[in-house]
Amino acid sequence: MRIYVADISDTLRKIAQKFHINLSDLITLNSRIPDPDHPLAGFPVYLPLAPSYSEPSIIHVTPAPVSEGSWIPTSSLEKMSQTEYDVLIVGTGPGGGAALWRLCEQWRNNGKKIGVVEAGNLLLPTHARNIETVNFKRWFDLAYNSPRFKIPVAGTKFVQLIAVGGRSLIWTAVSPRMYLAPQQWPVPQWEMDMYYRIAEQAMNVSNVYTKGSPINQLFLNRLRNGQYPAAMNEPLAVDLEPTKYGEIHSNVFFSSISFLAKALYRKPYDLAVLARAVQVVTEKGRVAGVHVMTPDKRSYVLKAKTVILSASTFGTPRILLNSGIRGNAIGHYLINHSAVRGTFKFNRKDYPYVLGPIGILIPETEKLPYQVSLQGPIGYQFYHDKQIPFQEEMDALIAGFGTVEPRYENKVTLDPYKRDEYGMPELQIHLDYSEADKAILGQAAEEVKRVASVIGTPLVSLAPDEPIDGDHEAGTCRMGDDPATSATDRYGQIHGVPGLYVADNSIFPVMGAANPTLTMVALAIRTADYIIRKLK
Ligand SMILES: Cc1cc2nc3c(=O)[nH]c(=O)nc-3n(C[C@H](O)[C@H](O)[C@H](O)COP(=O)(O)OP(=O)(O)OC[C@H]3O[C@@H](n4cnc5c(N)ncnc54)[C@H](O)[C@@H]3O)c2cc1C
Structure with missing residues (x-):
């Protein structure tokens, strides 16, 4: 079989x-x-393995040239401006990467042309944690302190990563499914389940990373025997397949680079880096291309029948608003997770000699609008070397993420006075919690304390994030049926602009408490499938 x-x-x-x-x-x-x-x-x-079985025809992909020192073929904007693309994708984070992979996977050599523009440069060819010299401290410095990796979003604690791969170069890869309330979520559950399966397969999501780890099992047992029967090994996007028959599995931690690579082996596409989309171009009411600029301020119009904006929750509405595309919901209904983070210490001597990583999830449910996850021991998971330095005292994290109501007044708007070096208006961001959001955050904090007591490790610190902090911002181009309260239709197409789509975290109409990327990737793949049907 x-x-x-x-x-x-x-x-x-x-x-x-x-x-x-x-x-x-x-x-x-x-x-x-x-x-x-x-x-x-x-x-x-x-x-069946029948003798009459015949494989679909073999795909021949013409290798594109690779310039010296680069690990992925890139194109010039001069060349790209002479092509009319069937699909042009803006941004190479998980949203843009997933849409690209699905289009290449499904279209293969059918003559359709795909272009990709990315504002950043080639930074890392894989997730930072796959690099042997990047231990916890170096990852933390890259992820939170390096000006090359983190571009602050003015007036907030949010940050962007402007580079090929987007923030997936440094994400922590936690990938649970989200609880999607049927009355608020425009895609039926059976369809979400189908696309979750595709996304999980493409991103290698499983719960094997911590399975069997002695300390994880100990804490899991305590939680399950306590009041948390649903506690589970945390699902992570990691590839732990052993190498066989010469198939190399060197990218343990998933990043969007894997999408770009898988796409490349299915169908050639043009990728321009240091190419910032500043405006969407429309003609007679439908999308016609994208206006792109380089850091030395050269300006190009790339022609396309279909455009997918995957420039992130902040980048995508900024392009739309700067293009004069106004919809009642564009930029509004900004959401985030409310977060509370507790740390606990434990003494190495009180635990099994072989420790292993901790990764446990107590998932959200219909009745529980928050999730709690345990991770650690901090730093432990990052050592590539088997000789992990012995520390008598170790730290671990218990984080609670709560849902935040989508409200019109939480929004991004264009700053009428400040512009960046490309002449694009800067964003002004407003996000605060409702009383209901604060109540959920309070419940999540109490749950974190209870979890710490059930596993038998008192908390040494517990603090909430500010509303304008974290990495899970979403919702500024929410999908839905009503243009008065949504920016796109249920397939991610901007209301009233045929051919213009959104595939990134901005598309969430509401957000459950689960980490968002897996759900967003599932939606981006679904949007790609819809485009394939439309362009037949
Ligand atoms: C440290 C850290 C840990 C995280 N851990 C998790 C986790 O465990 N689980 C989880 O689900 N999520 C996690 N996240 C969040 C996750 O990284 C995001 O959900 C995800 O990257 C969002 O994907 P995106 O495609 O919407 O945006 P991004 O990843 O931000 O990608 C946007 C892309 O668009 C490009 N771009 C922006 N503007 C333009 C423009 N004008 N023109 C062209 N290109 C443009 C950017 O350079 C970038 O490549 C984490 C994030 C961080 C930073």
Whole structure:
């Protein structure tokens, strides 16, 4: 038996035709799929190992030239300005990367042209934690103190990472599914489940990273025997497949670079770096391209039938507003997670000799608008060397993330007075908590204290983040059906501008308490599938 992951338009009937398999054999092998005409995109489907089995045709990808010292082929804007793209993607974080990968994966050599513009440069060819010399201290310095990695967002504690790969170069890869209240979330649960499966597969999400780690198991047992039966090994986007048959698995921690790489091996695309999108160009009411600028202020218009903005919760509405594209919700309904972080110390001597990492999640539920996660021992997970320095006292973290209501008055707007070096207006950001948000944050803080007491380690500190802090900001181009309260439709297309899409964290209409990236990637893949259907 072989496993085949269904393409966008596959049903059991079509798969049977594609692989010359008897339909009734296929139905027997896949008895969990009730209907042979049910769309199956992303589902694993069992195929018999029949002699008549024939693989789909082999894909030939012409290797693009790589300039010296660079690890991914790049194009010049001069060259790109002479092409009309079927799809042009702005930004290479997880949103842009996921959309690109899905388009290349599905289109392969069908003649469609894809371009990508990225404001930043080539910075790291992989997640920082995959680099042997980057231990916890160096990662922390990169992630939180380095001016090359962190660009402050004026007036807030938020930061951006302007580089190929976006913030996924330094993220901590925690990837749980989100609780999506059906009355507030425009995509049906069954469809989300399908796209979650595709996203988890593409990002290697599993809970094996901490599974079996002695200290993790000890804390898990205490939690499950206490009042937390749902406590689980934390799902992380890590590739722990052993290398076999010469397939190299050197990128343990997932970053959007993996999306760019997977895409590259499916279909060539043009990528321009140091190419900042400043405006979307429209003609007769539909998208026609993007106005892009270089750091030396050269200006280009790249033509495209479809544009996907993946420039982040702050970058995307900034481009839209600077283009004069006004929708009632564009820039509004900014959300974030409220966060409270506790630390605890434990003495190494009181725990098993082999320690292992801690990664535990107590997930949100319909009734629990927050999640609690345990991570640590701080620094421990970062040592590539087996000889982890022995420390008698170790620190770990218990973090609570709460949901924040989407409210019109929490917003980003263009600063009428300040412009950046590209002439783009700076953003002004307003975000504060409602009374309901504060109450949830209070409950999350109490839960963090309870968790610490159940695992038997008193907290040494406990402090909430400010509303304008953290890495989970979202919602400034929320999707929905009503243009009065949403910026895009349920597929991420900006209301009233055909061909213009959003695929990044700004698309969340509401946000559960789970870390956002997996859910956003699932939505970005879904948006790519929708575009594929539209451009047929
Ligand atoms: C330290 C840290 C830890 C994190 N841990 C987690 C975690 O464990 N789990 C989780 O789910 N999330 C985590 N996050 C958040 C996660 O990184 C984000 O959710 C995710 O990166 C958002 O993806 P995005 O595509 O919306 O934006 P980004 O990753 O910010 O990517 C935006 C891209 O657009 C580019 N860009 C911006 N403006 C322009 C423009 N005008 N023209 C062209 N390009 C532009 C940027 O350079 C960047 O490449 C963490 C973040 C940080 C910083």
